[in-house]
Amino acid sequence: MISIKDVTKTYDNGVPGIKGITLDIDQGEFVYVIGPSGAGKSTFIKMLYHQLTPTTGNIVFNNFDYSTMKPSEVPYLRREMGIVFQDFKLLPRLTIFENVAYAMQVIEKTDAEIKPRVLDVLRQVGLETKVRRFPSELSGGEQQRVAIARAIVNKPKVLIADEPTGNLDPDTSDEIMDIIEKINDQDTTIIMATHNRDVVNSRQHRVIEIAGGNIVRDEKKGAYGVED
Amino acid sequence: MKTEVIKRHISDSLKSLRRNGWMSVAAVSAVTVTLLLVGIFMAILFNGNRISQQVENDVQVRVYVDRNVNQKKKDKLRKELKDLSSVTKVTYRSKSTELNTIVSGYGSQWKMFKGDENPLNDVFIVETKSPSATMRIAKKAAKLDNVSDASYGGRTARKLFKYVDGVRNWGLGFTVLLLFLAVFLISNTIRITILSRREEIGVMRLVGATNSYIRWPFLLEGAWTGLLGSIIPMVFVDIAYKVAYNAMNISEASNGFSLYPVMPFLVWIDLLLAVIGIVIGAIGSVVSMRRFLKI
Structure with missing residues (x-):
């Protein structure tokens, strides 16, 4: 459903955001994107909904090939995403x-x-x-x-969530996660960037950990990890 | 586009116009000032053109007969005039007829010249085939016996053309400048309202709105601004033109030249002002939106 190949992103000021990521996400998957602040999670998420474009490499989402897509097609891409x-x-x-x-x-x-x-x-x-x-x-x-x-x-075919529980207390976060999991049950792919250790550990799904602009871990039923 | 979507755009644009309050008033005022000047200028220019055309197309030569010339000599003169080449018609107007025209045009105080006091000349109105022949015929007629003078419209026309040309060139330049200024003012005003709605535009884009969808309410808002800005200029030009028209009409009877009749001239001027207002308003808003819509 989403295919990411050798994607890098270097900002205009020369700062590298993503150094080279390759991965595939299937329809109906639930994926956490975790990592410390400044690791490149937000850059990665923004590239998925075409707020940022990769410096090199390519992303393909359903029939949308980001490398050949015209700016006028971006709204139609986003209509397939929440x-x-x-x-x-x-x-x-x-x-x-x-x-x-x-x-x-x-x-x-x-x-x-x-x-x-x-x-x-x-x-x-x-x-x-x-x-x-x-x-x-x-x-x-x-x-x-x-x-x-x-x-x-x-x-939408995919729900992209950037720190959806970041501003919420644990109980409220739990309620939000219940809703997001229900959406996932209806075969909507979920890609969620988060810092929330409790959420990731208590509701285990695929975990992609980004650090220093690289994927350092990609686990099917992962936990948050111990180093943080 | 679906009718429902169009309706939604229209109501959104009106809501936003209301919500922006004083900013909208500022933008409308910018259009008002511009269109006021443009409207006045247009009315003057159109009528200047019309009168110079009327003068140019005037194929009449007025041949003034010497005073105290008897009927026999007048008949001879009429024949001589008729025999000139390119002359189509010769009409005689006695000095009392001429005076009556003046009295009906300028008022009854001119009646004191009736009878022997009448200072006017008898006139032969010589009509020619083309405006270009008038000058030649006027010159020839002036040399005939018993003629005190012969005049034609061409001389006045040439002077008038010079003025009208000047007014037109300077005026057009001035108008273009004004319109640019208005677009600039409107785009700046709308830019401020857009700045305050940047977040909203960002959300619209995130949920998959196309640029044209986002642009419509702003474009319409600009158009409303332009339309509202054209109201005062329309009313002003309408009133001022009616006053000017009535004043000028008094002299129309004697000189044969006229302004455009109030109807339908004012309808056209009003429409033109509204259209110009709408167009500069819409352009102003589109100009200021461009950079917010870059992907």
Whole structure:
């Protein structure tokens, strides 16, 4: 599903972000990307959703070949992905319903298609009673659930999450992980960058550890490791 | 694009115009000032062109008969005029007819010249086949017996052309400059509103919005700004033109030249102002968006 070959990324100022990564991720897999701060996790994640482009090497996601893709095709690539961030990135002036509906509006769905689907995903993340609230009226965990609802509303093939539990307490993190695992059960691939040792250890999945811009470990049912 | 999506863009753009409050007012004011000058200039230029064309197309030569010339001599003169080449028609207007025209045009105080007091001359209006023949015929007619003077529109036309040309060239340059300035002002104003919405644009892109989808509400917002900015100039030009038209019409009866009638001229000017406003508004917003849409 995702094939990454000899990918390097050097920033404009000469700083190397990724020094050479090759790996494949299959449909329906759950992959943790772990590593210390500055190891290149975020660079790796950003390259997956084409926020950054590899300096050398290539990424292929389904039918999208990143090396030959035109800029105009990037939006269509992102429609196949759901992206979740540590800081949620919700629009403060829109209600919860509108924040989620927004992701369907921009791909030009009609209101008749949007309303039932948005209510359905908000039910999946347990926020069906708060559709008219604004993000500022919700807790961090609830905001992250809205962000997840927005990410999955268009039924993406892959959910990319960059530190989704980074700002949350352990109990709330657990709730978020429950939701993410449920999404994975529906055959959506999950790629999640995280620092959260408890999460990685308690819900074991494939672990890719990045350090110094290289993959130093790739384990099928891995744990966080001992060195950190 | 689906109708529903178009409606969504329109309502989004209006919401954003409202939300941006004073920034929108600033952008609208920039358009207003520009279009006010453009509107005034257009009205002057169009009418300047019209009058110079009317003068140019004037195929009449006015031949003034000496005072106290008897009917027999006048008949002879009429025949001589008719025999000149390129003359199509000769009409006689007595000095009292001429005075009546002036009275109806300028007011009854001119009636005091009635009867023997009338200082005007009898006139033969000689019509020629083409505007180019008027000068030659006027020269020949002036040399005939019992003619005090012969005048034609061409002389005035040439002077007028010089003015109109000057107004046109300077005015066009000035207008282009103004329009550039307006685009610059609008793009800067909209850039500030975009800066505050950079995050929103970032989220739109992350969820897979195409650049054209993102651009639409901003483009429409610019267009609304331009349209709103054209309202005051439209009203001002409409009122000012009506006043000017009524004032100029008093003299129209005697000199034969006229401004464009209020209808439909003002409809066209208003439409033109609205279109220019919309276009510069839209261009201004697209210009300021470009760098936020680079992948």
